[in-house]
Every structure is written in C-alpha cells, then in structure tokens.
Ligand SMILES: O=C(O)C1=C[C@@H](OP(=O)(O)O)[C@@H](O)[C@H](O)C1
C-alpha cells in the first residue's frame with residue numbers, strides 16, 4: 001500500500017493579513033480561525049494595535065481569535081512610527097487605509113522593506129488627494145502619511161499587483177469614495193472576496209484582453225464582521241509539493257485544507273506542464289475561497305517556457321518552478337518575471353547566484369532566467385539574502401537524496417512558514 005504522507009500547512013499569509021485589517025475596520029466582533037502566526041501577520045497585527053485595534057496575540061496553533069472592530073471611523077493616531085517589519089502586503093494595504101484617516105502616521109520597516117518601491121501605491125493614492133512625505137529616499141520607507149479626506153479614483157494599474165489594487169480598494173472603503181481599476185493581468189482577488197464577505201459590493205469583469213476591471217461603486221457605510229477559517233497557504237504548500245515532486249518525500253505527499261483560489265494557483269498548471277504527477281481535489285470553500293487537497297508524487301520532469309501571464313498567477317512560486325527546473329532535462333525559460341526583482345530580495349538574482357554556486361547552469365536576463373536541468377548531485381552553501389522563499393526552495397533542493405546544501409540564516413522562513421524545517425524533516429523521514 002502507498003505510504004503517502006498527509007500534511008497541512010499554516011494559514012494563508014495574504015488572507016490572514018486582510019482578515020486582521022477588515023476585522024479592525026468592521027463593526028462588531030469578528031471570529032478568525034487559522035490566522036497565520038508568522039512574522040508578517042504579527043507585524044500587521046502590531047501596526048493595527050498601535051492604531052487602536054483590539055487584536056489578541058496570534059496563537060501558534062491557529063486557534064480562534066476574536067477581534068472587536070473599531071468601525072470605519074474608529075482608528076486612533078499611533079504614538080510611534082508603525083513598524084511593518086518585512087511585510088510588503090501589510091505596508092501597502094495599510095497605506096490605503098491610513099491615507100483616508102483624520103490623523104498622520106509614519107510607516108517604516110526592516111532593511112528589505114525599506115528597499116522596496118512604494119510609489120506604486122502612493123502615486124495613485126496621491127491622485128485621490130492623499131498626501132505623503134518621504135522621510136528617507138524618495139519612493140521608499142520610512143514615509144509619513146498625512147491623512148485627510150480623499151476623493152474617488154479611476155485608475156489603470158501599470159502592473160498586475162494585488163497589493164496596489166487592495167490599497168486602492170481599502171482607501172475607497174476607509175475614505176468612503178468610489179474606486180474603479182483596470183489591471184493588465186490577473187492578480188489575486190482575496191481583498192475583493194473578503195470585502196464581499198463584509199457585505200460590500202465589489203464588481204469584477206474579466207476583459208477580452210485577459211485583464212480585469214474591479215469596481216467599488218457604492219462605498220459602504222459599515223463593514224459586517226467576519227467569521228472565517230483561513231485556508232492553508234498555497235504558497236507554503238508549493239514547497240511541500242516541490243518536495244513531493246523531487247522525491248524528498250519518497251512516496252509523495254498530500255497537502256490538505258489548502259486554498260485553491262484560481263487567481264493564485266498558477267503554480268499547479270506550471271508544475272503540470274513540467275510533467276508533474278499532481279492530483280487536485282476540490283473540497284468546498286473557506287473564507288469565501290475554494291479549498292481542497294493536492295497530492296504530488298515523484299516522477300520525471302521536463303523543461304518548459306514560462307511567460308508573463310503565467311507569472312502573475314504564480315508570482316511567489318516562480319522560485320519553486322526554477323528549482324523544479326533544476327531536475328528537468330533541457331532549458332527552462334522564465335520570462336516576464338521582472339516583479340521578482342522587487343520582492344523581499346531580488347529573487348531572480350538570488351536564484352541565479354545560488355544555483356550557480358551549486359554548479360547548475362543558469363542564465364540571468366532582465367525579466368527572468370534560464371535554468372538548465374542536471375542530474376548531478378548538488379552541494380554547497382546558499383545565501384537566501386534574508387528572503388524566506390529563497391531559503392525554503394533551497395531547503396527543499398538540499399533535502400533531495402544525494403544533495404548536500406547548507407542554507408545560511410534558516411530562521412528567515414519565520415516570515416511566512418513557522419515549522420517549515422521540522423515539516424521538511426518529517427517529509428524526509430517519511
Ligand atoms: O496582495 C498580496 O497579499 C500579495 C501580492 C503579491 O505582491 P504584488 O501585489 O506586489 O504582486 C505577492 O507577491 C505577495 O506575496 C502577496
């Protein structure tokens with residue numbers, strides 16, 4: 001009989017942070033189960049508490065927390081700069097909320113977050129009438145948000161970005177003004193789904209050119225509270241599935257209770273195009289999101305070509321695809337992935353530098369990389385450059401039988417996936 005492991009991954013990071021923000025803005029008590037207890041949601045929760053939110057500590061086991069909402073006008077001025085740590089999502093979504101408050105606030109983060117572009121959010125918020133002061137380099141944190149009344153906006157996003165889209169929708173909600181957006185591609189729609197769960201009408205149209213239009217026509221006067229189970233994080237599950245495909249878990253692995261949102265699950269068709277033995281079994285909904293089980297079994301992989309439309313649906317999983325490509329004979333070409341250069345680190349560069357250090361043939365291009373598959377055993381030391389996802393993909397590659405890879409700074413996985421290393425060990429032990 002097949003001795004396949006069945007595991008769960010912690011709650012979705014994107015959904016957890018949105019739930020904390022919307023529960024704070026709602027009227028009444030929200031009940032949130034399965035909130036991810038990792039560094040990023042903790043930073044977002046701490047920033048919200050500094051704005052007057054009543055959020056208990058995030059329990060390590062994802063047990064239910066109850067959040068007493070402050071209502072749309074109920075946030076209070078923070079006494080100190082808000083430290084969003086490493087979280088791009090927490091920062092950009094909160095900038096939308098803060099832009100419409102009647103007080104000023106300062107937003108800051110760690111060195112990684114200070115290096116990431118913020119004008120993609122402050123430019124359109126500025127067009128709504130919001131005012132900002134850069135306290136360091138232009139376009140980077142730290143940043144002062146001079147809150148005040150804002151107007152509505154009609155905006156074409158230059159890149160498909162759920163963080164930009166969400167910041168503008170939240171500004172519309174907090175400032176009670178209409179927002180109409182078009183996106184050049186599809187980005188994750190968790191904010192739209194969760195706002196609907198709070199009783200807000202958000203209209204989405206899929207356009208002929210595959211882009212999207214999102215409208216908040218009737219800004220709400222109040223948000224109803226949430227009562228949700230946060231699905232398992234598909235981005236975390238991707239590392240477990242990669243371990244299944246690469247034979248780290250010799251009989252394969254099943255991840256249960258994981259989110260299957262179609263605007264987010266593009267890694268699954270990419271793995272399938274590589275010949276991966278995947279089985280996806282939908283099993284209902286949680287938090288307004290489709291959820292289910294995914295099984296990955298080891299088997300031969302083949303090289304593929306990845307383009308920009310693939311990347312937007314799998315933006316955080318491209319490192320996993322690049323690592324799968326290491327074991328796919330031939331040349332895998334990844335293009336249209338420029339956005340990876342502005343994540344927690346420059347992920348294209350980090351992949352190229354570290355794969356090269358292990359002896360894998362790679363080529364770096366402006367918007368992506370080529371990876372040439374090999375069956376050689378791989379050994380060496382990897383620097384994740386303080387990026388949780390880079391640490392985890394090389395952790396999985398290192399766990400493949402025959403490889404010996406040391407990941408420096410393994411603790412950086414705490415940003416999104418507490419328990420990653422012990423789960424990886426369990427998969428190896430079968
Ligand atoms: O909205 C979100 O929760 C996220 C959106 C994506 O970023 P962009 O909006 O910059 O594409 C993604 O990379 C990030 O991990 C989470």
Ligand SMILES: C=C(OP(=O)(O)O)C(=O)O
Nearest residue numbers: 086087088089090316343
């Ligand atoms: C890019 C990521 O997160 P954020 O932008 O929220 O820092 C990520 O988790 O891969």
